[in-house]
Amino acid sequence: MDWRGKLARWANVGERGAPVAFAGRQREIDLAIRQLEAWQPGTTPGRTVVAQGAPGAGKTALLGEIARRLPERLPNAEAIYMPTPWIDDNVPNVLEELAVKMAGLPADALRTTKGSETVAGVKAVATARHAGSRSVSPPTLQTWRAFSREFERVAHRMNPTLLLIDEIQRIGEGEATRDMLYNLHDQTTFPVVLVCGGLSTSAARLGEVGLSRLDEGSILRIDALTAAEAQRSLEESLGIMADDMGGIAGHPDRWARALAPPTQGWPQHVTCHFRAAAEALLASDRLAFDDANLRDALARAEENMRHYYDRRLEASRTQPMVVYAVHEAIKARTTRRTDAMAVVDAVRGLLGRHDAEDHDAIFRRAGDCINQMLYAGVVAYATNVTTSPLSIPIPSMAAHIAGLLTTEQRDAVRRAIGPAIAH
Numbered sequence: 293m294d295w296r297g298k299l300a301r302w303a304n305v306g307e308r309g310a311p312v313a314f315a316g317r318q319r320e321i322d323l324a325i326r327q328l329e330a331w332q333p334g335t336t337p338g339r340t341v342v343a344q345g346a347p348g349a350g351k352t353a354l355l356g357e358i359a360r361r362l363p364e365r366l367p368n369a370e371a372i373y374m375p376t377p378w379i380d381d382n383v384p385n386v387l388e389e390l391a392v393k394m395a396g397l398p399a400d401a402l403r404t405t406k407g408s409e410t411v412a413g414v415k416a417v418a419t420a421r422h423a424g425s426r427s428v429s430p431p432t433l434q435t436w437r438a439f440s441r442e443f444e445r446v447a448h449r450m451n452p453t454l455l456l457i458d459e460i461q462r463i464g465e466g467e468a469t470r471d472m473l474y475n476l477h478d479q480t481t482f483p484v485v486l487v488c489g490g491l492s493t494s495a496a497r498l499g500e501v502g503l504s505r506l507d508e509g510s511i512l513r514i515d516a517l518t519a520a521e522a523q524r525s526l527e528e529s530l531g532i533m534a535d536d537m538g539g540i541a542g543h544p545d546r547w548a549r550a551l552a553p554p555t556q557g558w559p560q561h562v563t564c565h566f567r568a569a570a571e572a573l574l575a576s577d578r579l580a581f582d583d584a585n586l587r588d589a590l591a592r593a594e595e596n597m598r599h600y601y602d603r604r605l606e607a608s609r610t611q612p613m614v615v616y617a618v619h620e621a622i623k624a625r626t627t628r629r630t631d632a633m634a635v636v637d638a639v640r641g642l643l644g645r646h647d648a649e650d651h652d653a654i655f656r657r658a659g660d661c662i663n664q665m666l667y668a669g670v671v672a673y674a675t676n677v678t679t680s681p682l683s684i685p686i687p688s689m690a691a692h693i694a695g696l697l698t699t700e701q702r703d704a705v706r707r708a709i710g711p712a713i714a715h
């Protein structure tokens with residue numbers, strides 16, 4: 293591959309998930325692994341850790357890093373990653389992975405054979421989907437009781453296992469997944485700890501579906517990295533890229549020092565600055581960490597951040613004026629969910645006819661609008677409890693959204709929300 297092809301690959305590293313160089317989060321990683329170390333048979337059930345944070349905070353990356361570091365700390369431990377807990381089709385695969393990794397059973401031990409007994413003695417529950425195509429199908433949740441007996445047979449020699457579940461805010465949409473997690477959460481025989489990643493509504497959601505044995509200590513808030521961590525991640529990833537390219541003239545540490553501050557430590561922005569560095573080198577005719585390329589990289593990164601905020605805003609399905617109003621309220625005083633709802637209602641009247649019709653078509657109540665804003669990460673809960681005040685996840689996001697409005701619009705919004713936020 294020519295050098296441009298190689299560099300293009302670096303300019304396209306994933307915006308989500310595992311970073312080139314992971315930094316920070318030591319406390320979170322320790323806590324998750326310690327829960328598994330502390331596991332004792334027959335004691336308190338339901339060890340669960342929840343890492344909550346806005347989109348781009350690094351929840352998926354954290355789950356991946358926990359899995360990567362687990363063997364150093366607990367050599368016989370296993371990790372199972374479950375990315376889509378709202379899709380019930382994955383339950384059989386997770387159960388099978390548990391059988392293999394946690395219980396050390398052969399891969400087909402829990403498979404059911406149509407109309408007969410399986411090798412593991414689990415009665416056949418071939419699903420309709422599988423029944424026609426193959427004679428052997430993976431385990432389904434109906435067989436949980438049967439094969440939890442099978443697991444018990446080998447309980448004395450099970451490998452401690454972390455079940456890493458991403459996007460947990462959507463738990464409950466799939467009933468089988470919820471039931472499986474409930475079963476795992478509610479037993480004291482198998483060494484399983486659930487480590488979940490999700491938006492700031494996750495702990496509340498877990499409560500709603502009956503997986504609520506969480507205390508403050510088991511809910512972790514995933515937020516910006518420190519300035520030093522952001523810089524280290526950039527320096528390391530630029531170094532890795534330089535090595536892969538067979539060397540790049542100049543020093544990556546100088547670039548890392550310049551690129552780190554505008555990220556405000558926000559993990560998504562760290563990645564976007566790294567990508568921008570690769571993009572700038574790709575666009576240049578000099579493969580060098582020099583000043584001209586750095587200026588280009590910074591400009592590209594700023595553009596990428598704007599795109600990111602526009603995508604977040606789009607995901608919120610909320611008019612910029614409404615988001616701006618809620619952000620202003622949050623900046624002015626303690627704003628809880630109900631206060632924010634009053635702000636949404638107050639500013640609704642300022643929208644032009646079309647925008648107002650759109651708003652009403654999407655949101656039946658102001659509460660729906662706040663939910664969607666939380667979902668998109670345009671606002672977040674300030675702490676881990678959903679009764680806590682709201683916050684703005686990344687400071688520069690509010691500045692960007694304010695910049696989309698005219699001065700008149702901003703003034704009108706501030707006048708309109710005055711009464712709603714006054715006490």
Ligand SMILES: Nc1ncnc2c1ncn2[C@@H]1O[C@H](COP(=O)(O)OP(=O)(O)OP(=O)(O)O)[C@@H](O)[C@H]1O
Nearest residue numbers: 307308309311315347348349350351352353559563
């Ligand atoms: N600790 C970290 N060090 C360096 N980079 C990180 C770190 N955590 C996350 N990142 C990078 O930040 C970006 C966002 O991370 P990630 O996809 O894990 O976020 P997320 O919280 O799962 O977002 P979403 O809610 O959209 O799924 C990714 O490019 C990832 O590689």
Ligand SMILES: [Mg+2]
Nearest residue numbers: 308309351352
């Ligand atoms: Mg994620």
